[in-house]
Amino acid sequence: MFILKRLAYMLPMLALISFLAFMLVRLAPGGPFDRERTPASPEIERALNAKYHLDEPLWQQYVRYLGDLVRGDFGPSTKYRNHTVNDIIAQGLPISLSLGALAFCFAMGVGIPLGVWTALRRGRWQDYLGGLAALMAICVPGLVIGPLLTMLFAIELKWFPVALWESSWHFVLPTITLGLYFAGRIARLMREGMLNTLHAEFITTARAKGLGEGAVVWKHAFRLAVLPVVSYSGPLLADLLTGSFVVESIFQIPGIGVFLVNSFQNRDYLMLVGLVLLYAVLLLGLNLIVDIAYSVLDPRVRYE
């Protein structure tokens, strides 16, 4: 029931998001066909606008867009004129999804153990070292990490390729560049969660019952301590899966992150709205999954 209700909310939400995206991008000055060279005559500009229905009233364009959307058609791209938005999503999304999923696994795989480890050694040098590492990962942006990793591991050591998206070896550096920041965030969240939980009464009870430290930490404390990470992981995953402009640019990866940013600069209206919608669907869907995961992990949370 709960899931159905949430799903039912999603539709009007998406309609609202599409409406806002559709209208907001039109407020920006400049249009898709403003460029270095003016077309030879106003007639040509008129024909271009007519071809893409940009000459119709805005509400009519929106209704047309919704109609196409229902049929699964995201419309044409005014920048990449031999391709539709569907083509571009179909080509770029799987790549962004793979990179995002890899980075997610990396962030979790590094962040959670680091968080637990530093929490268990609170106040000792391991805690400070881990904390510093997490802080560095958060503070140094991908724009810096990417080139540094490339210089070290691709150009000096020649372990990995410098760019492109062809084999498993090509995935390593972009995954780390994209995932490092989130690994730092997760490590800090995990540490906080763990510290809070370790002081809870039920842990004291567990210890009093004579459980071993391993069982206390992993069986009892971890399940609760990981909750902040779980709630963070929904939007995080949505963020990662929709691609990253910076990482895709540095490593020349054909994902959709670059298109999302460029579509605005190019005033590629339908491409922008399509990608925003895609992002919204992922975000809403993943938040739903997070809420479900909550009920599984935390016995206090129940949905009726």
Next chain:
Amino acid sequence: MSVFKLRRQAGRLSYKVAFVAILVLTFTACVQKEPPADLVIINGPEPESLDPALTTGQADGRIILSLFEGLTRYKADTALPEPGLAERWDISEDGRTYIFYLRTNAVWSAGEPIAAEDVVYSWRRILDPAIACEYSSLLFYIKNGEEFAIGKIKDPSLLGLRALDAQTVQVNLNNPTPFFLDICAYPTLCIVPRHAINKSGDRWLTAYPVPSSGAYELETWRLNDKIRVRKNPRYWDAANTRSSVVDLLPCLSASTALNLYETGQADIVWDKELAPTELIDILKKRPDFHGFDYLGTYFFRFNVTRKPFDDVRVRKALAMAIDKERIVGKITRAGEKVAHSLVPPGLPDYASPPGLEYDPAEARRLLAEAGFPGGNNFPLFHYLYNNTGRNHEQIAVELQEMWRRELGIHMELRKLEWKVYFRAQNMLDYDLCRSSWIGDYNDASTFLDVFLSNNGNNRTGWKNTQYDSLLRRANAQRDVAERAKLLQAAEKLLVRDEAPIVPVYIYAGFEYYDTNKIEGVFSNMRSEHPLRTIRKK
């Protein structure tokens, strides 16, 4: 719903999610690695289109020219026109009628002959208002071309363009147009497959196999990933196509391009925007960095409809207070030459007249004469530039400082996003505006036409009937020397007497490839490199 059921469901769901994720990952990881290409070229930005009629970018044009050919084609070394799909032509005495004879062995890559009707179709398509070709003006030289393109004439048979028989095309021009054969090689005018376009409409370039008339066929086109072309064995000159499979990679980041080149993943980088500015002083000493002068000029526009820039003395004063040597020496640093005229040097049969040289004392005198001695009472004004591209900001800051120091006037900078910048320029919503122009063909008129009163690219508000008439007379002139004189007189008006624009420098750039490993690439001012002659040794 009980929480247990929910948990079970969620459990199953997360398994599914994990399963799908793993599937996706394995799929991408196992994407069959394509066999390597014979040649990998970093080409510049992702093409907006590969349809000759729809695109305007140079990176797009280079790929188009490997897939489709015009009646003429660029010579590999000089980028001057040589016979392409037409093996020869006759030009009438008055220079206004061209008869092109197509090659009998010119066929589409699927084997159908390329006929005169295909030429007529391709060129009409460029002029067809419904197609909205942004470069249709290249065919306004044809009789009734402009009238047809703007919808004044509906009947295409009135165009100065007809097929005399299956192999012969007759073209009637408004004027003797000495650079017409050059235009015929331009990407926009390439001959496109009528049958494929009729069949697949707007999507003809993604409906494989795409019939090609050039040296290569399109094999793969993955956006932002790669374009792979394969030798077209039916191309009339296939015997001289040197590489079989070529990958053309899009790339926007100069450092990524350099990294790919340095690690051997790319053989050639030929977009001049892809030489990292920060490293230019080191890189330009290397033997595999080939500098070239480009057929393009960096300049800025005055909005002559605004005070005080309606006063020619003010415009000249600002122009003469700029130390252009400093700009090319300190900022751009890629071997650019300072420009005092709009038309770059090196075009056949043309030399620009002298423009306004650096002369701060004269600049101060002119400013005083215009009523602003020492810059007193000079209103605050803005310099508009776009946020993309390199060096614009540094040049703006440099100009600001030069004018403050030499003339005592104060300018503010106005940086705008790309599209907003063009909109502002078009609406004449600026005082001064950074600009550039890249020539389309080897003739001064590709630059000078821009500032005709009725040209949409003028964007200065400057209208000069004398200038218009000089260019009109030049167009009608058959004699090369006479024509050059008229063009020179026009350019003198533009850059010396009236100065609605101030040229700053002639573009230059670097292409990088190792001549010990690669042959068949030649530097030329068009930065055109026909793919057919290039190969790895």
